[in-house]
Amino acid sequence: MNVDMIIQDVWVFQTATQSFIKKNVSIKDGKFYYISTTEMSNLTPETIIKAENQYMIPGLIDAHMHIESSMTTPTIFSKAVLRYGVTTVVADAHEMANVFGLEGLEEFMKAETELDIFHAIPSSVPSTTPELETTGGIIGLAEVAELLKQPKIVCLGEAMNFKGIAYEPESLIRQIIDLCKKERPTMPLEGHCPKIYDEELAAFLFSGITSDHTHQFPESLKEKIEAGVFIQFQNKSITPENMQVIVENQFYEYASIITDDVMADDLLHGHLNENLKKAVKAGLPIEKAIYMTTYTPARRMGFHDRGEIAPGRMADFILLNDLEEFTFEAVYKSGKKVYEQGAEIDYPTVIESFPATYQKSVNCKPLTVADLVIKVATDKDSVRCNVIQKQEVGTFTERITKEIPVKEGILQWQEADCALLIVMERYGKNGNISISLMDKPISEKGAIATTWAHDHHNVMVMGNTLEDIVLAQNELLAIQGGYIVVSNGEITGKCPLPIGGILSQAPIEELGGDLQKVRASMQALGYKNMNEIMSFSTLSLPVSPAIKVTDMGMMNTKTQAFYPLIFPEDGVLLNEDTH
Known part of the structure; x- marks a missing residue:
């Protein structure tokens, strides 16, 4: 029997027992063939690899992630993550769909890559409803029906609209779920249910959703798993306390490790492999x-052709020199080496060709200082305002009340240690502008602006001086999207994302370097969070607890009620066309 390759004397990961056994492994036609502890004298290989006590594990599978979070395109992403042992991903491209709708998603899906990229149906485009946020595209029942015909579609992407899922049987998201259950009854339905417990959790799961990838806490983790939830651990949930729950209860069958979001600068150092290593350090056996x-x-x-080293499975695997350090000697995809230690990324000369209009998609008016003067009708010297307070860990926020002076009909928010948070509709649909206040998000004078604003991706600007806010927003429009950081009238960080305001086709090293400068500039302004960029970009995500902002205003993300900037009994906001 002729085979393509034999790997001799390698410590093979046995999936059934979760242990390593020294074996010989043969590969034929891109799949594992015969695997045995005995010599393979009856096989004739084209190539023999003497593993010399290396370890062999299956290629890593990331079952929930967003390529757009790395701010790059599928072709470049493929090259970037194969070196980290990731051979299969399930991508939920709802960012692309929020900007460009079904057309944008199809453009994304047609990319040819070495990495196997399967896709989830974006279930929440928009993440709530068009009445609560403005997006460039909408994925409704007709679009879902089309996507269900695609062989690359393997699941329904994270369903996020808690109120619509749990308590509104006729809501669009419930109709989407029901359509998926009818057309693909065995297809996984992925969920997004942070801080949901008891009967509310039951109401959410009753819809048919069976997973959660959001921020997990030990006090609720066991409840979720026992309620039938498959847990997907993203980075911030990989804690010693959560891993202890998994180990003590032997919950290994009911969870996986994912990335969800990996920023472009973090992608310079690792991907799913880093989360695996973090889990081990947190107490999970390797x-x-x-x-x-x-x-x-x-x-x-439902991938029955991969995920273990066994006859007939795809020969996606990693050779490791050191199991504890988790250092790779080589990565193979379908039996072919796609990376070896020390090699540089060989980016393709031809990458995706997106429509020219995708680089001219940010359409809103340039701000002026006059636009930012907040006029108030009141007979009081100060008014109570609803103010957003961010946390330094995770992406949660809360609402607080602040008494803010009013002088000559102008709100003096700077005297109350606040910053403006502005969201501007950028698709040319309605021209909405919302103005909110944040409690001391930065300690130095400056501003931050982005079009990478989860998930609607409108223009979002935050700052504590009017001039810096205007400069940041104007420069953001000039580069057609990305991130801009301004400090004392100077641009200190810039990361252009010209494709839809969310993607770049620059090499990861260049893109990651730009994002590192943005991150460092945010830190220099005093913006504090374990992930500054994700924290800022999710200030606009109206399905993440507890108070977030869209172009419609400041919203309680659980009740979906909007808060006025000024308490109505204290005064009235006079700015025209401002929420």
């Missing part, structure tokens, strides 16, 4: 961590 990044995600998504 064999279980491998199991939860290969087999359980494969089973969750």
